[in-house]
Amino acid sequence: MEITFYKYQGTGNDFVLADNRRNHCSRLTEEQIKHICDRRFGIGADGFMLLNEKEGYDFEMVYYNADGWEGSMCGNGGRCIVKFANDLGIKKNRYVFLATDGPHEATLEGDAVSLKMKDVEGIRKYKTDSVLNTGSPHYVQLEPDVMSLDVVKEGQRIRYSKEYTDEGINVNFVQVKEDGSLIVRTYERGVENETYSCGTGVTAAALVFHHNDNGFNSIDIETIGGKLNVRYHRELDGSFNNIWLKGPALQVFKGTINITGHD
Numbered sequence: 358m359e360i361t362f363y364k365y366q367g368t369g370n371d372f373v374l375a376d377n378r379r380n381h382c383s384r385l386t387e388e389q390i391k392h393i394c395d396r397r398f399g400i401g402a403d404g405f406m407l408l409n410e411k412e413g414y415d416f417e418m419v420y421y422n423a424d425g426w427e428g429s430m431c432g433n434g435g436r437c438i439v440k441f442a443n444d445l446g447i448k449k450n451r452y453v454f455l456a457t458d459g460p461h462e463a464t465l466e467g468d469a470v471s472l473k474m475k476d477v478e479g480i481r482k483y484k485t486d487s488v489l490n491t492g493s494p495h496y497v498q499l500e501p502d503v504m505s506l507d508v509v510k511e512g513q514r515i516r517y518s519k520e521y522t523d524e525g526i527n528v529n530f531v532q533v534k535e536d537g538s539l540i541v542r543t544y545e546r547g548v549e550n551e552t553y554s555c556g557t558g559v560t561a562a563a564l565v566f567h568h569n570d571n572g573f574n575s576i577d578i579e580t581i582g583g584k585l586n587v588r589y590h591r592e593l594d595g596s597f598n599n600i601w602l603k604g605p606a607l608q609v610f611k612g613t614i615n616i617t618g619h620d
């Protein structure tokens with residue numbers, strides 16, 4: 358079967374997307390999605406997404422990691438699918454879509470997408486590191502010189518440690534700059550490699566390294582693939598709400614692929 362696909366990237370986190378409003382891609386198998394995401398034998402991407410029709414929402418986002426498994430929430434993917442919806446002619450001032458972790462709002466200004474993330478109840482401290490769920494599970498570790506770190510080696514050490522080996526975890530290494538902005542590098546489960554940027558990971562890092570204990574925070578973040586901003590409200594009890602992830606999302610190309618073994 359031949360399907361039309363679209364390739365998008367958000368700060369270098371790249372995705373293959375399909376317009377599944379007529380349900381023609383609903384039966385893609387794990388193997389087929391893994392093949393689509395393969396950089397040598399397929400199109401190549403960190404993840405695959407379906408845009409589905411959903412009553413009561415502008416659309417539904419279904420996200421798969423590059424290994425073909427349905428992942429949890431993807432922040433950069435969420436930004437890309439909003440741009441995709443707009444490019445498909447779904448024009449809104451304010452988008453409301455459904456993802457695996459619940460409803461999300463989003464707005465679009467040019468190529469910049471602001472995506473509202475789910476509220477976060479709190480951060481679990483693990484020695485000097487932090488663990489939290491921003492739609493996906495994240496481990497956050499402070500690093501004095503993040504650019505010289507072997508992210509794959511150190512990321513795998515944590516991701517395959519006894520505690521996380523079964524469920525997996527995304528691992529973020531964070532350098533705090535003098536002006537309070539962050540540099541974040543992420544090892545992603547499901548891709549099992551470093552990606553150029555991870556939206557839920559950058560969000561997790563921004564919550565951990567907040568400037569204000571009580572009230573509004575706005576944190577700029579550099580990733581390998583570009584710049585993002587996270588703004589939010591922190592309550593004195595350590596919970597976070599009104600979390601918005603902002604950054605560019607762009608269509609790279611459109612094409613067709615022949616999916617074998619799919620009727």
Ligand SMILES: N[C@H](CCC[C@H](N)C(=O)O)C(=O)O
Pocket residue numbers: 370422427428429430431432433434493494526527545546547548552554555556557558
């Ligand atoms: N790249 C994604 C995260 C994908 C999460 C995935 N790796 C998982 O934990 O299932 C992001 O921008 O938020």
